[in-house]
Amino acid sequence: MSIVIGKQALVTAAPGSAAQTRFEKNRATREPVWVKRIILGLGLTFFTIFLLMPLLAVFVEALRKGLDVYWQALRDPDAIAAIKLTLLTAVIAVPLNLVFGIAAAWSIAKFDFRGKQLLITLIDLPFSVSPVIVGLMYVLVFGASGWFGSWLIENDIKIIFAVPGIVLATIFVTFPFIARELIPLMQAQGREEEEAAVVLGARGWQVFWYVTLPNIKWGLLYGVILCNARAMGEFGAVSVVSGHIRGLTNTMPLHVEILYNEYQFAAAFAVASLLAILAVFTLVIKSWVEYRTHKLGH
């Protein structure tokens, strides 16, 4: 393979990871400069208009009244309660969906059975169920006049308009994320490696732990990050089952809505920006893990 370095001039300082240099130094995996410029230009313009500008709008609005108002908004007891509730919800919902995602992907990618397409579609379904309907569903099941309503009241168990309902709605909404991230990945990888491991005498968990997991770890991490981000940001479904009790059953997105409706625009966007920062923070962790693994690998 001939490596042409001379034409790399366009790619400036930014120390690309090994992967990019691998692609861009290799003539076989490199596009002509003008194609690259068009792809970058289109991609980045799109990114700017649809993602960056809304994000900037959030931060500009959040800081419009100055840093003091920003900090005040985050230190408000109701805001702190909302942040805690949101974190609690994510801490319960994400691991449950993680276990499910791995189980579903393992059965779907590593085995053949009838009805597989149906199963995949059913797993996707929560994406397409309007958050509004999700809330409605849980009201129909756990509401006062719902299936378990009178039994729950008799035993004084609260599901909806309390934390369990919020967690349930969040689990539903984030249900497919990890499974959907893993299924195509594990399908693309095939099952030869695992089969070889079994033939060589590895046991079930060993196969998963030493063969499958290293292959899927990035996909898994992406899935967890997406699931977590969405779990913290869910609004519609949680809104229906939360009851909106100040300081008790308001999550961060609901708290944002409350502040916005009280004309405290700066404070509303301050809490919203915190959600955005949390999302970016998880991505930083991802990059750090990636970097560590890379370093240990060599």
Added chain:
Amino acid sequence: MAKSRSYSVLPGFGLSLGYTLVYLGLIVLIPMAAVFIKTAELSWDQFWNVVSSPRVVASYKLSFGASLLAAAINAVFGMLLAWALVRYSFPGKKIIDALIDLPFALPTAVAGIALTALYAPNGWLGQYLEPLGIKVAFAPLGVLVALVFIGLPFVVRTVQPILEDLETELEEAAASLGANRWQTFWYVVFPILLPALLTGFALAFARAVGEYGSVIFIAGNIPMVSEITPLMIITRLEQYDYNGATAIAVVMLVFSFVLLLAINGLQAWTARRTGRTL
């Protein structure tokens, strides 16, 4: 569901599938059954009257039409972005990579408010579009903008890992056999990406159909023009019309389910055609 399967040496089929089905049943299927059972309280005529009223039909057209278009836009630009993020190095790349997930993390209501602020006639972007006669906020175009926003991560994040795992040997082989870059992409790389791309498309579409929080702020919500189907459900709920609400919900559920099934079937077919095991 799972009755016949070819023999496999791999362990854990019963456990993993069993767990999958139980969890799916508890979290998704039983609550969803409640929607169908509630709808069954309506007679067929009542049901049909609810789901075929002109306003509701107009909302289907907008919701499903805008969702398909948004998913298509995301498929194209999402793949470009994924490609740029995996293959090129450019300043600010890490940050952009991190920000792709933003639409998930930002509460949909916040996204709606931010987008409306941008595209309103007095907004950062709206003030330049308005003189050109392009009305985004409070018009059907605004619905499209919001749906593109919320769907983008789906495509990028499904295509990205596949691109990252792609061995360069394939492209090298193609190049050494005399294929130009476009041919290599079209005949070698794209078929490998296609299943993931379709998955991303399907997810973006499915998510867009049900979206409520962000759209409601930017749409304008004028009957027959800019009302989305989830709003039709909400309006019925607020009049204590549970049956009417669930009837529309059932139509949405069935329609999305059929579309998802078709797209997943297509995806399985492309995967098989490109010689990947399934």
Added chain:
Amino acid sequence: MRFSVIPKTLAAALSSTLLIASAHSQTLLNVSYDVSRELYKDINPAFASHMRQQHQQTVSVNQSHGGSSRQAMAVAAGLEADIVTMNQSPDIDMLVSNGLVDSNWREQFPHQATPYTTTSVFLVRKGNPKNIRDWDDLTRAGLTVIVPNPKTSGNGRYTYVAAWGYALEKTGSDAGAEQFVRALLGNVPVLDGGGRGATTTFTQRGVGDVLVTFENEAILIAQELGSAGFDIVYPSVSVDAAAPAAIVKKVTERRGTTALARQYLDFLFTTEGQQIIAKHNFRPRNEDVLAENANRFPPVATFTVEEKLGGWEAVNKRHFVEGALFDQIMVNR
């Protein structure tokens, strides 16, 4: 303290009886509509200190806000409200039909159990450039009018009813009223889900020549967002939008809070309560308090839904249920 809020919520979720039975301090939950949030934020601590001083009792009141009908629905579905304070009576009547509220709830407190009232007014841009004086002006061709969606917002429903009542008086016929309302709705470019959404569209997005909303909202906007510049215009006649309140008997009896809930609602009618109400731009029932604030509440001719349109039940059936007049007008406008 709020630090322990999550464990507390969990505990409450598991065994709320234990908490309530054991404690001397009692809690109430007031489930209310959207724009009353600032009011009850002030009422609740005032009520707590009132109870501490007069009855040596420790009380804390939680509050929950959202669209009036949506909130009523949540209560019907099991949200444990001790008190509901809504902006229209059908939302409480719905709870009567579910057995949660006594059917004679109107008779349990003064003024048909409405501690305050407000009315629909116009908010226009500074200096009233479009010279909007009365309902007639809202039907002028080329004018844009912002109202919340009457299907999802009590505020919007009152606006619709106010316009209908005005036109009914003016034209003397239902057909005339329908034509008038059709022309008005033809000028509406955006239907926001709730009152606050409509306010934002009008004030922050700069859409529309006039916003029709409750008086308390209009005054609040003029105060809070005054820098941008808005004027309030009082139409010649408008609707009396009295806000009803009731005890959710079924819940309070189970929780043992019936007496406390009654004290809470009684408190709204005391001079102290009425003063707080007036401070938040709602028209108090107490004549003295109203007189003290006369400069903020100019006299306005109002009619009630009962007088002019035969009550909410009839109005909803004729105008707002699926496929009724409002839908017909919007579909063929």
